[in-house]
Amino acid sequence: MSVPHALLALLSEGPKYGLRLQNEFEARTGEVWPLNVGQVYTTLQRLERDGLVETDDVEGERSRKRYRITATGKRELADWLRTPPELVPPPRDELVIKVLVALQVPGTDIHDVLQVHRRHVVGIMQRYTQVKAAAGEDDVALALVADAELFRLEAIVHWLDAADVRLKQLPPPTPAQEGDVALEPTRTMEVSP
Amino acid sequence: MTNALELRQVSKIYGSGPSEVHALSEVDLSVELGELVAIMGPSGSGKSSLLTIAGSLEEASSGQVLVDGIDLATVSRSDRAKMRRRSIGYVFQDFNLLPGLTAIENVALPLELDGTSAKRAREIAAKALDELGLAHRADRFPDELSGGERQRVAIARAIVGERELLLADEPTGALDSVNGEAIMRLLRGATQRGVAGVVVTHEAHLASWADRVVFLRDGRIVDQTVAPPGPESLLAAGDRR
Numbered sequence: 001m002s003v004p005h006a007l008l009a010l011l012s013e014g015p016k017y018g019l020r021l022q023n024e025f026e027a028r029t030g031e032v033w034p035l036n037v038g039q040v041y042t043t044l045q046r047l048e049r050d051g052l053v054e055t056d057d058v059e060g061e062r063s064r065k066r067y068r069i070t071a072t073g074k075r076e077l078a079d080w081l082r083t084p085p086e087l088v089p090p091p092r093d094e095l096v097i098k099v100l101v102a103l104q105v106p107g108t109d110i111h112d113v114l115q116v117h118r119r120h121v122v123g124i125m126q127r128y129t130q131v132k133a134a135a136g137e138d139d140v141a142l143a144l145v146a147d148a149e150l151f152r153l154e155a156i157v158h159w160l161d162a163a164d165v166r167l168k169q170l171p172p173p174t175p176a177q178e179g180d181v182a183l184e185p186t187r188t189m190e191v192s193p
Numbered sequence: 194m195t196n197a198l199e200l201r202q203v204s205k206i207y208g209s210g211p212s213e214v215h216a217l218s219e220v221d222l223s224v225e226l227g228e229l230v231a232i233m234g235p236s237g238s239g240k241s242s243l244l245t246i247a248g249s250l251e252e253a254s255s256g257q258v259l260v261d262g263i264d265l266a267t268v269s270r271s272d273r274a275k276m277r278r279r280s281i282g283y284v285f286q287d288f289n290l291l292p293g294l295t296a297i298e299n300v301a302l303p304l305e306l307d308g309t310s311a312k313r314a315r316e317i318a319a320k321a322l323d324e325l326g327l328a329h330r331a332d333r334f335p336d337e338l339s340g341g342e343r344q345r346v347a348i349a350r351a352i353v354g355e356r357e358l359l360l361a362d363e364p365t366g367a368l369d370s371v372n373g374e375a376i377m378r379l380l381r382g383a384t385q386r387g388v389a390g391v392v393v394t395h396e397a398h399l400a401s402w403a404d405r406v407v408f409l410r411d412g413r414i415v416d417q418t419v420a421p422p423g424p425e426s427l428l429a430a431g432d433r434r
Binding site: 111115118119121122123125126128129133137150151153154157161164165 | 233235375378381396397398400401402403406408410415416417418419
């Protein structure tokens with residue numbers, strides 16, 4: 001989550017004080033992403049230094065300052081909205097690593113390992129859904145934030161399901177020879193942009 | 194709490210000899226009134242067999258199925274049919290509405306078949322449609338309704354009357370995710386008003402509307418989630434991001 005750009009977006013509606021920016025940030029992200037007031041003012045100082053926002057009162061206390069977005073800030077915001085986030089290369093996924101390692105550990109039921117993680121992920125999804133259900137259908141901001149988490153988690157469940165099917169199709173393992181080293185050299189997955 | 198549905202050591206075998214298929218093996222499952230349970234599992238794991246046996250649409254090869262405390266094996270065929278009409282409501286992926294009847298007639302039909310007067314059945318059906326936000330569509334035929342509306346009519350038909358067990362097989366399969374969520378909200382609402390619900394789905398974001406998610410694999414229950422601790426737990430300091 002880019003706090004500077006979220007603050008620029010809030011200021012694009014008109015000049016605002018720091019405290020109001022903090023309240024609006026939390027409200028519009030369904031209160032799932034908290035932001036302390038210190039973070040707000042530090043970020044605003046940085047935005048001011050970079051010429052992306054300006055204040056009405058240069059000499060006043062920070063809580064009395066009203067911030068407004070500059071033309072440069074508007075351009076920066078428009079560029080950011082249209083810049084795809086970094087998705088490639090994929091992050092090192094601990095779950096994938098655990099499953100790959102589990103395949104190497106003798107006596108490990110891989111389907112049991114997959115199920116433990118599936119249950120955990122679905123359990124977290126139930127909690128996000130409870131948040132959405134408690135908020136009501138008209139809280140669009142919260143629904144969007146909860147959906148983002150739910151669909152991210154659902155992708156993990158899909159991956160676990162696919163892993164289950166792929167591993168079921170494998171021939172039964174042959175007993176390891178003494179002195180065998182099962183681990184293969186690491187391969188890097190290249191994805192063309 | 195009362196168990197609206199109880200499966201005790203239920204097994205289902207199709208075919209015989211070398212072509213024998215074990216669809217369900219010694220399944221134990223209880224669903225209380227007021228509880229929504231989701232069943233998840235890969236294709237061929239026995240999800241649909243579990244639902245059809247729970248709804249007495251087919252018989253188990255062994256084990257006991259109790260609906261509202263009554264062992265289905267101990268009641269006559271005609272009494273089982275009566276239970277299906279009175280106690281159990283079904284929701285299917287493809288809605289299964291009768292195309293020649295309007296929304297309200299579709300909802301009223303099971304009541305009329307069960308001996309309720311046409312006038313009274315219509316009143317009850319109108320109330321059920323109203324609860325699902327469909328009062329203004331009551332006189333429309335199924336082909337004049339959207340997919341989401343048709344499924345809401347099917348839910349109204351499934352919960353109308355004194356039914357205590359609601360069984361849904363992939364009820365959101367033909368809908369987009371937002372309409373699918375609306376259906377899950379309705380199913381959850383119905384169970385929160387005291388009905389027991391079992392929903393089969395392969396989509397985790399829909400299963401997450403349930404109080405409990407049960408995982409089937411190769412005809413066996415291999416795992417289940419416990420009831421989530423409540424929304425506030427997610428927003429507790431340690432979890433906030």
